[in-house]
Amino acid sequence: MVQKNTKQVLTALHQISRLTMTGMSQEELVRTILETVSVALSYDRVALYLLREGTTLLEGIINVGCQVSVKGLKYDLEIDDCVETRVVRSGEIIQINAAAETTFFSDLDKRRNAALKRSNCVLVPVITDQGVVGTMLADRSFRRQGISAEDIEILEIFCDQIGIGVANRRLHAHNQRQIDDLFRLQQIARQMSEIKDLAELQQLIVSCGVELGRARAGWLLLNEGPGTRLAPVSAFAISIADFSTFAIRKQLNESLVTGQVLFRPGSRILTGGGSQRGGTLTLPILVGKREQGILALLYRELEPPVNLNIDLMKIFTAQADKAMESLIFNRTLIEDRDFRESILRSSPNAIITLNSALRITSHNRMSEKIFASLEPDWQGSIFNLLDSSAFRRALTLVGGRQQASAQLEMCQNCTEPGGNCKPLSMNEKIFSVNVTSLGAAPDGDRGLLVLVQDQTEKRKSDQEIERMQRLASIGRLAAGIAHEIRNPLTGMNISLDIISNELTDRPNAGKLVAGVIEEIDRLENIVSSMLEFSRAEMLEKSWINVQDLLRSWFTIFKEQARRFEIEVSLQLGDTVLPSVYGDPEKLKQVVVNLGLNALDAARDRAGKIRIELGLGNAGGAESSAKDDDAGQAASAQPWLWLRISDSGPGMPPEIIDKIYDPFFTTKNRGTGLGLSIVHSIIKEHGGRLEVETEVGTGSSFAVGLPAGEAQPRYQSVGNVQSNTYN
Secondary structure, three states, X not given: OOOOOHHHHHHHHHHHHHHOOOOOOHHHHHHHHHHHHHHHOOOOEEEEEEEOOOOOEEEEEEEEEOOOOOOOOEEEOOOOOOHHHHHHHHOOOEEEOOOOOHHHOOHHHHHXXXXXXXOOEEEEEEEEOOEEEEEEEEEOOOOOOOOOHHHHHHHHHHHHHHHHXXXXXXXXXXXXXXXXXXXXXXXXXXXXXXXXXXXXXXHHHHHHHHHHOOOOEEEEEEEOOXXXXXXXXXXXXXXXXXXXXXXXXXXXXHHHHHOXXXXXXXXXXXXXXXXXXXXXXXXXXXXXXXXEEEEEEEEOOOOOOOOOOHHHHHHHHHHHHHHHHHHHHHHHHHHOHHHHHHHHHXXXXXXXXXXXXXXXXXXXXXXXXXXXXXXXXXXXXXXXXXXXXXXXXXHHHHHOXXXXXXXXXXXXXXXXXXXXXXXXXXXXXXXXXEEEEEEEOOOOOEXXXXXXXXXXXXXXXXXXXXXXXXXXXXXXXXXXXHHHHHHHHHHHHHHHHHHHHOOOOOHHHHHHHHHHHHHHHHHHHHHHHHHHHHOOOOOOOEEEOHHHHHHHHHHHHHHHHHHOOOEEEEEOOOOOOOOEEEOHHHHHHHHHHHHHHHHHHHHOOOOEEEEEEEEEEOOEEOOOOOOOOXXXXXXXOOEEEEEEEEOOOOOOHHHHHHOOOOOOOOOOOOOOOHHHHHHHHHHHOOOEEEEEEEOOOEEEEEEXXXXXXXXXXXXXXXXXXXXXXX
């Protein structure tokens, strides 16, 4: 039997090995493998049990084949004794058949064998680099065919593929958690840098430490130097007074002396004589000459949680260290002006001192790095480096003692009063500027101190994170409200249709009802767009003749354009162009959305729309359908380029970067989701979307897709048929 199906098995293994490296979800991948095993190796049922990560709980995940399912079954490795837990604990293969001794089975096995109707099956361990993570059950109880040693060897190979897939998905989930934590860490660092009160900063450090460490509660403890006792200065989800009820002094001192992050199980000592078991994580913080401290986090677990990222916590404590040192530094800068020379040498920011004539009297090395034109002996005017109306006003107010300090944000060449500018070119920078009075010098000259922080890279990073968060929130918003809105709208629409049919003798009332129905249809269109934008579906790919797709669509589109007196043309050329590998419905949606956008742009002008299809490469179209020899454009990896141009009003340059943002629209009748959906679909297909526009002339959108053999022939999950036993 093995030799007879060798080619089928090898083909299935080849397909599965490729699927393990794709972005397919764990459930989809496992189901594909189990269905393949069931078909290729002729099993009545194939099921999978997996260990829940970080626990001893073994769960039935997926069942393919017989209707008697294992999904939802749970076993605890430390409590339950059965064949499933024995396979995971020992890593051995266990076979169940009529020849097995009854003493081999536990009471739980006997109950499960009867309930699951299994009398001829085998359980094979699923193994990763982390050890045994589950077991696969292959059953031929209904076929009554034997399971040979060769069959089991093949099952082990499939289990290896499951192990690879599970390990990859868990690694991906772990990496995604790390990315989310890093984004949150960046937000926290920005919050800490903006706080000016030490007690408020300490409270933020504890609360954010508990959040990032996924702990139950925590304290921040400080001392005033070696030899002094650590004392809690701030707490979160617990009181400072409760610190005395925890016997963790020894761990605190060890962590403080060694400078190491420690996790220790311990007992909480209560005044009533009872105790509660848990764990404590201690992270050294503020290890400096003046103060030392510990961030102590409390856990309900006796072992470190499986998702605890120690490296992330070290970065966080380092940032907390810098934030507290920075706060102390700025306070010292204002209160102790006698040490300004040493401050100038140690500051990570540009620090410049001015006299009453606003000429530079001194500056630090960082100033020379930020301002390339600044030389060590430079004594020129500050306005040769920084100049804006807001900056001049700040110098006047602080220099005239009308206020102690002033803070503003400005571009290097910005002259706007508000100073809140964005970089206009790669050569410009965004600065955060703080102006402080230095008091009166011995000669009566009142000086000023200007502290400059280069915020250019930080602003770019913030804008990118903000855009990512906005896209993510739109997806969650659409998914959350669309279903809640759509059903009531459908019910209202049906009811109004009935009312409209009953108002045939009242035409005025019928018109009002028709208007309401039209507005409801518009709302349903918006909800459908939101659902389409938020839906994350797997692409059902096949080879597509784009020329045929355009011909089919153009017939309807031409009629739409005729109603608005718009002239449209479609140029596909005489040459047969290569097919593309993609989802036909998704690509048709791209064409429809771009066509409707062009129609909407040209309708108010009774203009023209031109649609062209041709060959090119990844860099752009090298030929169009109107060329006589389109085949010359084909390269080793040809691309198919579709261009839809309109003679509408065009778009100003300042909105080009926003047109793919969800709900951004310049039209009163649009939803702002069309181009977002188009952009997402083209990205899923590995293509490119380009736009050219000029105010008063029109816009042109070009879609590029890899064509011919440039696209791999992936098999979708939908092409793998399920073989069930009834």
